[in-house]
Amino acid sequence: MENKAAVTRLAALAQDTRLSIFRLLITAGPEGMAVGRIGETLGVAPATLSFHLKEMAHAQLVLARQESRFIFYSANYAAMNELLGFLTENCCAGTPCEAEDELASCAGKCN
């Protein structure tokens, strides 16, 4: 993973509404939630919500899948863990730190 992709992914989280969406989806689990329901839950206007979801999807932080008339968005656990790993890379200045390896465990369990 390179700096640029990490910035995109971090920017996708660094906004009040988007962070709430992400954490809601983390809680919702792999099946995700329909756009309308996300909007209801968080009190966000459809156009605004769509804007933010697009941003998050572009950053690969969320995955979209169509189901009948609904579009379900879910957290992309693997991408999230990739990001966390990148942030803790070279952590502890050479002194080995297990954070990176341990983080990988989440992706394996959730998806």
Next chain:
Amino acid sequence: MENKAAVTRLAALAQDTRLSIFRLLITAGPEGMAVGRIGETLGVAPATLSFHLKEMAHAQLVLARQESRFIFYSANYAAMNELLGFLTENCCAGTPCEAEDELASCAGKCN
């Protein structure tokens, strides 16, 4: 940790120059690096660098300490781990996931 603080911390990372600074400081370790040296290494103008460091310090992602005429900035490992823990909170939708607890190990080893 609340949403607002997390957004501030994420925004402090979600910028090309700042992410480079952070990763440089993660590598530099607890002793950190002087501002001038950071600027030299990354090729950033003093005023711009100061702007970004202030942003990061405000978000508590870095710590500053004066040493003679130099100001050394270092990564705040504890704050970073707090953020990572927040992001993976409720991960796996109820299915227990060890990521949170394991992350804490880094802070203990680095500071």
Next chain:
DNA sequence: TCTATATTTCTATAAAAATAGAATCATGGA
């Protein structure tokens, strides 16, 4: 096909963030 519902795109506007030159402030040595 007509209609209701779900979501996105278009558009304009408002708000926030990044950049860097010039001026200022702080520290310590001559």
Next chain:
DNA sequence: TCCATGATTCTATTTTTATAGAAATATAGA
């Protein structure tokens, strides 16, 4: 105290991001 060096603040400008109404698109049931 004077000067050089290291870092920050001030200022103006440019660029990016967020918001949401209105229009458009998509799906599926009547």
